[in-house]
Amino acid sequence: MRQLDPHQTGNRFLKPDEFLAETHVVEPMPAAHWHDHVELNVITHGGMTYLINGKQVRLQEGAIYSFWAAVPHQVISAVDGTVLVCVYVPFADLLSLAVSSDFKNDLMTGHVLTAPSVDPADALMVARWARDWDGAGELVADILRDEVRLRVRRLAADQRRADTVEGGFDGDHRRNATHVADRRAIARVQEMTSFINAEFSRPINVTDVARVGGLHPTNATATFQRVLGQSIAQYLRQRRLNHAQKLLADTDMAIIEVAFESGHGSLSRFYDAFQRQLSCTPRDYRRRFRD
DSSP states (O other): OOOOOHHHHSSOOOOTTOOEEEEEEOOOOSSOBOOSEEEEEEEEESOEEEEETTEEEEEOBTOEEEEETTSOEEEEEEETTOEEEEEEEEHHHHHHSOOOHHHHHHHHTTOOEEOSSOOHHHHHHHHHHHHHHTTOOHHHHHHHHHHHHHHHHHHHHSOEEOOEEOSOOOTTEEEOGGGSOOHHHHHHHHHHHHHHHHHTTSOOOHHHHHHHTTSOHHHHHHHHHHHHSSOHHHHHHHHHHHHHHHHHHHOOOOHHHHHHHTTOSSHHHHHHHHHHHHSSOHHHHHHHHHO
């Protein structure tokens, strides 16, 4: 899993199990990145557009947005002086929350979720979180984490998918054009990610994914890498592993069932993937949620 890079995101290096809220001025990112957190985003001033999972999503000032940051995402345009508060919630923490499976599934398939209407309290609340997080003692930090969890639960109870946009950018947006793929490449990657999200539990491979995009496997991999910053194989492995994490946290399925349900093909392959990525066994991971 790629660590958060402060030169790209404005924050400190962040471990997968750490919470954080921070404020920074938005700049277009030179490439997509990803990390194993769920993000809450609120723009307190300005406007910006993400390319996330191959789709363009424009963020409205004052609205709250949530997405799973293990899906490759990139700021591709922004109004000068845009101020963004980012709140990072560990993926394992999301799995432990009492929220609907539909909410989790929507995030894991690359959708950006938002509230039905703008609540002015959100901008004030996240700005306070970012202000209080620096230098907070453990008691205050624990309260902040609880407040973040409650806002995620409230969003899960009343949310909709954020609107996607096509084509160009608003006139006052600036962009790093040399790093944004053309519209045809983005459309093909959307077809490929949609196929992976629908079929990852089956024994599909790079050739199958490339066929959906109408490309030779070599060209498909290059296009996928250019748009999302990772290979088809990396995306498929991560999608399978995170679905397995969800099943281990949310269900009582036997571990061998989880392995096959998440598309790993064999128990040994499943254990290898888990140990390599998370440095623990599936049984140990499940025990965190039972304890």
